[in-house]
Amino acid sequence: MSAPVILVTAANGNQGKRLIPRLVAAGAELRACVRSDESARALRTAGVSDVLVGDLSDPAVLTRAMRGVDTVYYVGPALHPDERATGFAAVDAAKKAGVTHFVFSSVLHAIITDLIQHEIKRDIEEYLVSSGLEFTILQPANYMLRHRLVPAFQEGVFRLSWSLDRYQSMVDVDDVAQVAAAVLADPRAHAGATYELVAPGRYTAYDLARVISEVTGREVTAEEIAPDVFLKASLRVESLDEVPYQAKVLQAISARYSSHDFIGNANVLTWLLGRQPTTFEEFVRRESHAVQDQME
Numbered sequence: 001m002s003a004p005v006i007l008v009t010a011a012n013g014n015q016g017k018r019l020i021p022r023l024v025a026a027g028a029e030l031r032a033c034v035r036s037d038e039s040a041r042a043l044r045t046a047g048v049s050d051v052l053v054g055d056l057s058d059p060a061v062l063t064r065a066m067r068g069v070d071t072v073y074y075v076g077p078a079l080h081p082d083e084r085a086t087g088f089a090a091v092d093a094a095k096k097a098g099v100t101h102f103v104f105s106s107v108l109h110a111i112i113t114d115l116i117q118h119e120i121k122r123d124i125e126e127y128l129v130s131s132g133l134e135f136t137i138l139q140p141a142n143y144m145l146r147h148r149l150v151p152a153f154q155e156g157v158f159r160l161s162w163s164l165d166r167y168q169s170m171v172d173v174d175d176v177a178q179v180a181a182a183v184l185a186d187p188r189a190h191a192g193a194t195y196e197l198v199a200p201g202r203y204t205a206y207d208l209a210r211v212i213s214e215v216t217g218r219e220v221t222a223e224e225i226a227p228d229v230f231l232k233a234s235l236r237v238e239s240l241d242e243v244p245y246q247a248k249v250l251q252a253i254s255a256r257y258s259s260h261d262f263i264g265n266a267n268v269l270t271w272l273l274g275r276q277p278t279t280f281e282e283f284v285r286r287e288s289h290a291v292q293d294q295m296e
Contacts, residue, residue, distance in 0.1 A: 004029065004071060005029045005031060005070050006023065006071045007071070008073045009033045009056060009065070009075050010034070011032035011043055011048070012032075013078075014143060018174050018177035019073070019177040019181060023181060024047040028185075030050060031050040031051075032050065032051045032052070034051065035054070057077070057080075057089075059089065062086075062089055062090060062093045069097060070099065070101070071184055071187055072103060073105070073180060074087070074102065074104050076105070076120075078117070079245070083120050087120070087124035087127070088124065091131050094133060101134045101191065102136075103135070103136045103183055103184065104125065104135065105138050106122075106137050106138060106139045107121050108139045108142075108169070108196055108198060109262070115252055115256050116252050117249055134187070134188075136183050136191065136192075136195070137193070138179065139194065139195065139197060140171050140173075140176045141168075141169045141170050141197065141199070142169070142262065143170065144280060144283045146290070149287055152209070152212045152216075153212075153216065153288065156218060156219060156221065157220065157221055158209040158221070158222050158223070159223050160205045160222070160225070160257075161224070161226070161227045161229075161231070162224070162253070162255075162256075163224065163257065163259075166204065166258065166259075166260065166261050167202040167203060167204055167262070167263055168202065168261065168263065169201065170199055170201075171197050171269065172283050175199065175273060176197055179269070179272045179273065182272065195268050195269075196264050197269045198264030198268070198277075199266055200276070200277060200279055201266075202263045204222075209222040214281075215281060215284045227250070227251055227254040230254075231246075231250050231251070
């Protein structure tokens with residue numbers, strides 16, 4: 001009997017880069033979907049032989065991606081105007097192809113409708129739950145990401161484009177990947193589940209800067225920057241008119257996070273990992289060492 005085939009979308013993204021090595025090490029039968037030849041080469045180097053290059057908003061690509069697949073790990077196209085439609089189409093294609101389990105990477109508190117990407121993921125969750133497919137939904141908090149720490153390491157400034165006084169919860173993407181790998185290894189055990197993935201703690205920007213200061217041994221200050229300035233730098237554009245949809249999504253994030261806290265609870269993630277989740281301090285310590293190694 002052949003091993004079940006797992007499809008991973010966005011396989012060279014934030015989650016995919018951490019999830020794929022776990023699945024390869026476990027000997028899983030994989031198909032990875034990416035949008036560029038460069039990403040495909042990286043995956044083949046990592047040991048994935050079945051790599052599909054293409055845009056999942058193309059029905060032909062989506063059909064090919066789902067063919068012969070048992071389990072899907074679906075990460076939607078971030079900041080894409082067709083994210084909702086592509087998510088719906090992925091569920092339909094999975095059902096048509098006879099996929100037995102659909103795992104959807106959503107977002108913490110998808111019910112917050114003034115966050116555009118949350119409303120989209122909420123709609124995809126509803127569509128999936130109503131599809132008749134076996135499903136698992138993962139709802140990670142905001143990611144702890146290295147690139148957000150680099151200015152703090154290099155310049156002594158931690159920058160956010162929303163109120164520095166608001167609290168947020170976060171999660172280490174490595175912990176999310178560990179949970180995803182466990183779910184994909186035994187999807188039946190997680191059928192029908194929706195899991196919030198949140199690390200311990202809730203932090204203002206000042207708290208985050210203080211933690212970075214304590215870890216690095218140098219003073220780090222928190223600084224709020226104008227959303228438009230942040231957006232242009234993040235999207236690498238001269239004018240937001242070049243990327244109206246992406247700008248709208250990110251402006252909504254800044255507005256929401258300036259007026260409300262974004263917090264969660266670590267109990268579910270702790271149970272799924274079988275250990276304490278990675279804290280922000282542990283993440284900063286790990287990434288500080290990694291950055292220093294790169295500079296040497």
